[in-house]
Amino acid sequence: xxxxxxxxxxxxxxxxxxxxxxxxxxxxxxxxxxxxxxxxxxxxxxxxxxxxxxxxxxxxxxxxxxxxxxxxxxxxxxxxxxxxxxxxxxxxxxxxxxxxxxxxxxxxxxxxxxxxxxxxxxxxxxxxxxxxxxxxxxxxxxxxxxxxxxxxxxxxxxxxxxxxxxxxxxxxxxxxxxxxxxxxxxxxxxxxxxxxxxxxxxxxxxxxxxxxxxxxxxxxxxxxxxxxxxxxxxxxxxxxxxxxxxxxxxxxxxxxxx
Amino acid sequence: xxxxxxxxxxxxxxxxxxxxxxxxxxxxxxxxxxxxxxxxxxxxxxxxxxxxxxxxxxxxxxxxxxxxxxxxxxxxxxxxxxxxxxxxxxxxxxxxxxxxxxxxxxxxxxxxxxxxxxxxxxxxxxxxxxxxxxxxxxxxxxxxxxxxxxxxxxxxxxxxxxxxxxxxxxxxxxxxxxxx
Numbered sequence: 553x554x555x556x557x558x559x560x561x562x563x564x565x566x567x568x569x570x571x572x573x574x575x576x577x578x579x580x581x582x583x584x585x586x587x588x589x590x591x592x593x594x595x596x597x598x599x600x601x602x603x604x605x606x607x608x609x610x611x612x613x614x615x616x617x618x619x620x621x622x623x624x625x626x627x628x629x630x631x632x633x634x635x636x637x638x639x640x641x642x643x644x645x646x647x648x649x650x651x652x653x654x655x656x657x658x659x660x661x662x663x664x665x666x667x668x669x670x671x672x673x674x675x676x677x678x679x680x681x682x683x684x685x686x687x688x689x690x691x692x693x694x695x696x697x698x699x700x701x702x703x704x705x706x707x708x709x710x711x712x713x714x715x716x717x718x719x720x721x722x723x724x725x726x727x728x729x730x731x732x733x734x735x736x737x738x739x740x741x742x743x744x745x746x747x748x749x750x751x752x753x754x755x756x757x758x759x760x761x762x763x764x765x766x767x768x769x770x771x772x773x774x775x776x777x778x779x780x781x782x783x784x785x786x787x788x789x790x791x792x793x794x795x796x797x798x799x800x801x802x803x804x805x806x807x808x809x810x
Numbered sequence: 811x812x813x814x815x816x817x818x819x820x821x822x823x824x825x826x827x828x829x830x831x832x833x834x835x836x837x838x839x840x841x842x843x844x845x846x847x848x849x850x851x852x853x854x855x856x857x858x859x860x861x862x863x864x865x866x867x868x869x870x871x872x873x874x875x876x877x878x879x880x881x882x883x884x885x886x887x888x889x890x891x892x893x894x895x896x897x898x899x900x901x902x903x904x905x906x907x908x909x910x911x912x913x914x915x916x917x918x919x920x921x922x923x924x925x926x927x928x929x930x931x932x933x934x935x936x937x938x939x940x941x942x943x944x945x946x947x948x949x950x951x952x953x954x955x956x957x958x959x960x961x962x963x964x965x966x967x968x969x970x971x972x973x974x975x976x977x978x979x980x981x982x983x984x985x986x987x988x989x990x
Contacts, residue, residue: 587813587814587816588814588816588817588931589816589817589818589819589930589931590930591929591930591931593930596819596928596930598819598927598928599819599928599929599930600854600928601853601854601855601857601928601976601977601978602853602854602859602926602927602928602929602976602977603854603929603930603976603977604933604976604977604981604982604984605854605977605978605981606981606983607986608933608934608984608985608986609949609952609953609983609984609985609986610985610986610987610988611949611952611985611986611987612987612988613987614913614914614916614949615869615875615913615914615916615919615921616867616868616869616875616891616910616913616921617867617921617987618875619875619877620867621867621876621881621890621891621892622876622877622878622879622890623879623881623882624878624879624880625879626879626880626883626885627879627880627881627882627883628882655812657811657812657814657989658811658812659812666882668827668828669827670823670824670826670827670828672823678823678826679826680822680823680825680826682822682823683822683823694826695826695827696826696827698882732818732820732821732823732824732827734820734827734828740867740921740923740934741934741987741990742990743865743923743932743934744815744817744932745817745818745819745820745925745932746815746816746817746818747818747821761818761819761930762818764818764930765816765818769813770813770816771816773813773815773816774815774816774818794815795815796812796813796814796815797814797815798814798989798990799987799989799990
């Protein structure tokens, strides 16, 4: 059955939208909050054969899971936080600042930890051999950056506003503009890979990846806020987006040096 | 408790950003005590997943949890305990590492995180070293007997094999932690 679905003629947007709407209706009727994406979300066709069908095994974290990898100054050059200076000239597009804080469930800053991002260029094209979208590559834009959070859990990137791009989930499928984020916490269990979106994107309602988070308030937490206080005169516009990792504080484990 | 930021799929284009030189070599391959932790990531039809990313986080041979940076720019000497491996066209991932020691007396394991295009949120699992005679572990004991083997590495000549089945028959046991 699923194999058939996976190989059937591509659906059109109306079919995908009606599947999204049906799942949203079932979710509302059931009344059980789901604030992480539903792994079994058929409107995102690539998930059909890539989701566990058995409930995860509940377990208390042990050993290494109670801590997270450490990244330091040696790992990340501060210049890697500026995606507009990686080549010889300025990339094309709207220059933006993206900043925010990484905190845990109790609002405590996640300090000196690694944040990685990647994204399409202003025309909606990734530098990746699998991206065949016939939009121009920008020789001055690689679309990847890294930084370490500061003492307050803050991160800060300068980049170009990515464009929306077409993909092959269904006929005439377009992703809302987004920046991929990869974040570590203070425990292995907080590891997060997600996507940051831009306010007011008309593609939100149509996008099965965004809609896979069935709780509307939860998915809105992926949308950044335009912040004029971050906008620099005649230079760049600013977006703010805070990241809250799962779990609360655990008494910090003492250094386990040998 | 503040509401957590939801996850999203890693998508198909992470290769431009997440892999880096030496990402899957926690120790240099030539080191005397180096072992290989490798396996395949498979989908619900048993087809290899060529666009998955596996991360490992582990203790050193003595069971000490590393607290050193340097996973991205490795110096060839410091064991950081973290590695990252993208699957190849046959769905294979490989780490060069050391055998983790026991942390606090439990059966040693490699903590793994799995990401893939089509997988909407990361998955956590443990790749346990094979329990010796009489070896036990509370988690393994709590898993249904017919699924327990999905959490245990198989030794091969140079290390350990650990396949990750995302779905279906023989699906790997994935873990959920309280409040996460």
